[in-house]
Amino acid sequence: MYDVVRRIPAGSVATYGQVAALAGAPRSARFVGFALHANPEPGVIPCHRVVFRDGSLAPGFAFGGPERQRALLEEEGVRFKPGSGEPAGADGWRVDLDACQWRA
Secondary structure (H helix, E strand, C coil), X not given: CHHHHHHCCCCCEEEHHHHHHHCCCCCCHHHHHHHHHCCXXXXXXXXXXXXXXXXXXXXXXXXXXXXXXXXXXXXXXXXXXXXXXXXXXCHHHEECHHHHECCC
């Protein structure tokens, strides 16, 4: 599963379910989340590039919260849907999956 996440290119994101399916464990999106929370190689395994199926950010992003996850993604050129910019579910905090989802 970590190998799949390592392959997500900068400027792209994948969903938890997408990572699970590519790792050969469909229906294991929750497991992917638990595994990424315990990322053994932060900075090497780009867990910030994994988002929920609606493009929203992980509220418990293990390495600094959703604000840090968004900053890391924006530094890579990931686009967010226009919105109010409010955290926790507002459209401004959802990745534009049409433009940025990894097509593995």
